Amino acid sequence: MAGTVEARMQEKGIELPQVAAPQGAYLPYVISGNLVFMAGQLPMLNGEIQVKGKLGDDVSLEDGQKAARLCGLNLIAQLRQALGGDLDRVERVVKLTGFVNAVPDYAGQPKVVNGVSDLMAEVFGDAGAHARAAVGAGSLPFGVAVEVEGIFEIK
Template sequence: MAGQIEARLKEKGIELPAVSKPQGSYVPYIISGNLVFLSGQLPMADGEIKVKGKLGQDVSLEEGQKAARLCGLNLIAQVREACGGDLDRVKRVVKLGGFVNATPDYTDQPKVVNGCSDLMAEVFGDRGQHARAAVGVGSLPLNVAVEIEGIFEIE
């Protein structure tokens, strides 16, 4: 039945942001075969960064998780664009790569990126279960707290 994922989004009160334009010399996604490779998404909404700074310094775990969720919403918006507006074409969230702007001693990167991973399961159910990396980095573009890239399998 077409529109199941859109219906789930509506039922859960989840609104996807407008797709953002690349911040550099790249494209937001590439389709190769039945895989969509999504460029890293930032915690943006309404054209502006919502969470800036470092985890372990000026961003709390909860704020980091919200940033990761927002990155996930942007990933879903981009994959919807790649699928011509039909999220039911998503067969599986294959892999997420999470980058957390953190102090050198910060070790809760996996908990931060769970903000995105939990969203994928909430939206796609079993199809949202994925492999993942969650790493800490010394800085990220525009001083964002989190950046997440993804690979999705589509029909």
């Protein structure tokens, strides 16, 4: 039987991608006490990067938001694996940090990162409300448009 979070995702038509393998020498997550620290996730769908480029140049705000949302879907997929498949163990999304590959004078990072923030509210309800940073970056791994990392409190 699907848990409450899984049922909410199913009701909203939210499907999680396959869990991506780490792209370097690091762990995809670390559980310390009642916190899960998630490594940065890229806008990948089943092993393929979906959105490359720079905001303010060749990536639109809408595509940046879609990239951030996809990073969030990958965070949730990785989190589900970390929790043995039980997303109902999530007490709260504590903090998200979104990195936006952008031209130097781009100032729309908060709007881009709303793509992942909105997803967390959809999936986790009130527990999806979180602290956040939206940071501009001169470049990101593999030329992706967005990367997002997160900290989650668990039962």
